[in-house]
Amino acid sequence: MACEVCATLQALKGKGSRAADKAVAMVMKEIPREESAEEKPLLTVTPQLVNEQQESRPLLSPSIDDFLCETKSEAIAKPVTSNTAVLTTGLDLLDLSEPVSQTQTKAKKSESSSKSSSLKKKADGSDLISAETEQRAQALRGPETSSSLDLDIQTQLEKWEDVKFPGERTSKGHLMAERRSCSSKTGSKELLWSSEHRSQPELSAGKSALNSESLNPESASELELVAPAQARLTKEHRWGSALLSRNHSLEEEFERAKAAVESDTEFWDKMQAEWEEMARRNWISENQEAQNQVTVSASEKGYYFHTENPFKDWPGAFEEGLKRLKEGDLPVTILFMEAAILQDPGDAEAWQFLGITQAENENEQAAIVALQRCLELQPNNLKALMALAVSYTNTGHQQDACEALKNWIRQNPKYKYLVKNKKSSPGLTRRMSKSPVDSSVLEGVKELYLEAAHQNGDMIDPDLQTGLGVLFHLSGEFNRAIDAFNAALTVRPEGRGGSTTMMCLGINNSGLCPKDYSLWNRLGATLANGDRSEEAVEAYTRALEIQPGFIRSRYNLGISCINLGAYREAVSNFLTALSLQRKSRNQQQVPHPAISGNIWAALRIALSLMDQPELFQAANLGDLDVLLRAFNLDP
């Protein structure tokens, strides 16, 4: 198997992957334009993006402080970004207890990122708010801003009035205002920054694109016949949509400043419904103007890059990353993919691999952000859609998982006819509810997949089966899910045939098919969640034979060991996973490891179940060496 993957890799080496894309595009006669339209403008836009990205580098490569308090700031900063809002509802990273460090982070970020001198003057502490307001107001009225922005401000002031007077509003509104104010600082700064740096033609072009189209990112992806120039606009527009958050920020800033609410009264409570409502309102109504700004930092804000990436300027980072992925060194693959993105933030493929690898490295939050980013750039990236559906399933975002799976069908040239006539639902980026699945939605998507499978007859499409497996997993029909994953594995037990399938499906592949081992892992997880832990262990073992560095499967194996009461084995597996993550970091001298909090959490629990208080203490201190020694494992 390894040789085959290797061969595929070799064939695609040296940015040959791009060529492969084109080859694929030609193979796929029925959707040529979609591909080429995407391809061309990407090339034209890229240099510009790189420039911008460099200017905004502080955002992309945050300070060490940022990284250190990643978990905290992530939890609080996210709600603004429409597409990352949900992530916070997630799970392992939540720790809302230290707002101080977060404020510091923001201040720091702002200092380093502010290009305009006015922003640099910003004072720390409680004066921060009012100072910001003045400066912002000045900046916004500056020559670079169009008058409609002023109008915007006006509306927002009026809005503030609404909020201000009691009795005419609900407490929800008030709370929302408060909540929104949480992360306004950073957002507005970016807005300011980008209003200075975007060029006039872009502005007007983007505007017309926005005015003439719906704001649904999907609509953009369905423009199959657009000329390159237009395609580029739609692309911008998609970025624009990612910037929704920014518009909130502007509004928040004004509400915040004018009301002069207590400066440190950040309140974060995630009632998603309200958020959605708000997002919808702003999306449609007043803030179209600001969406034109072309920046890529909106999503990056949700993704935390490693601070000192030794491969930052590595030529061919993407290809090197693929190589490392093949070798099974996930942490280093992540570094290379991040480097590739830092070099070209519009590289959808790098985002895709980054996302998938993050998931395999047991870092679901990062995976979701990266995959969302990929899909903003390339809504028809089937791999990213499937991976995102899986990540949503894992984090309990069932509705979003369904949505992603439905999009997978909708974007799939082979099956899209099945949804052609049905009304499309809103884009997945702004719907982030953790509410239990509306079962009719789940059933509807399931029907689509079953219909597709039926149409295939005896031909088994492993990707379709994977989707089915995820759907059955979502509905708790574990045995049916197991059947689906097993069916996929009959076609692709160890990665054979993967590449051809991908060629047929045609979207954006770089030759390495990660699905073989991930399929075994998915089968294992389904078996385990369906109370068949012994069999799960077998499946995980298969996955780890193929990919020994597969952190997630190692973690899962540990969990299954806990289920089976084999705590010592569980601990060994968690320690091995942690050690793998650390080892690759040490080799690369990366100061801050991408170590997963939930592996530590699981390790602590396994140790507590073993009744070994002294080791438990070591786990609390995060002392990996003591633990590795205690379990006779190589460091």
Next chain:
Amino acid sequence: MFRMLTKTSVTLGSRAAGWVRTMGSHQLLVPPPETLSKPLSVPKRLLLGPGPSNLAPRVLAAGGLRLIGHMQKEMLQIMDEIKEGIQYVFQTRNPLTLVVSGSGHCAMETALFNLLEPGDSFLVGANGIWGMRAAEMAERIGARVHQIIKEPGEHLTLKEVEEGLARHKPVLLFLTHGESSTGVMQPLDGFGELCRRYQCLLLVDSVASLGGVPIYMDQQGIDILYSGSQKVLNAPPGISLISFSDKAKHKVYTRKTKPVSFYTDITYLAKLWGCEGKTRVVHHTTPVISLYCLRESLALISEQGLENCWQRHRKAAAYLHKRLQELGLQLFVKDPAIRLPTITTVTVPAGYNWRDIVSYVLNNFNIEIAGGLGPSEEKVLRIGLLGYNATTENVDLLVTALKEALKHCPKNKL
């Protein structure tokens, strides 16, 4: 009775039968429900959630006593005993101390409906769901609501409150002593003096803390204090305790408008509860049986002594916290000084869904615990050690159950 009539109708013939039928002018639209024909079924459970808690046996026994009229002198005597009990647990000498016939929410409304008039400035310390609720109620009244919003898991400092008092000049400040949604205990020392200085009344919600955490209404300068029956008091839910200081009473009695709520109008309730002289005025029918229960739970706490009760809760909570941390779990409130002894919040461990843990513990051990609420939803498990339930034996039982849940509930990831 009905059966007897039917039987008679058979013997008396069709005319009598017709009379039986015409007792009403219509045929019955809704038949007797099938479900009610089965015996009442209540499972046996240990209630270690944030409330309600198990009834103490003596309280439970009181619930089975025979009913008497709610305005009979024996009942009025019981009501007076209850008032004294409340004065003891609140540590107050306020004459305007009584029981509201409604849950803790109703006590909150009683406080706000009576104290606030449209246009009044109202400052709310919002570090969890109860502050949000108070704000919502006050908005309905038409007050100008200002919130000091804190992260879940935090408390309000004197400085923050002073800033708010200076800026908004409120007539009333709301604080939650025991924030049951996040497990935070709000320190109360100093806020009374602060409020006095800014000519503001201090309203405190102690539903989740009363009896488990020291509170001294008069000495801490609290103007309005309320609590519930279903937590540390181990009495049935549905009634609540409230007391108004003279200053608060003065504000109520000098209102320009009548409170929009008749049911919670404290001027009527005061007369019903004999807080103003000997004459009692009927206002509504009090929940007599629940009052028996409350009387007994107040008696229990008096016999035990408040200090001992506080101490017992503190010990049980410390033991729980230690055992939870030994399980590899993390407490949601980072600062040990502000952890509420009565209700503990535990961060849902990574890789688990809180629902799985809660239902595992319930289905396999008959122990009720709860997930988060409001701002802590999805993030925490809430464990209550309330009154009678605050024992190390219960902690051990729960920890055993949680251990099994941790073993069986982790989700494998696709």
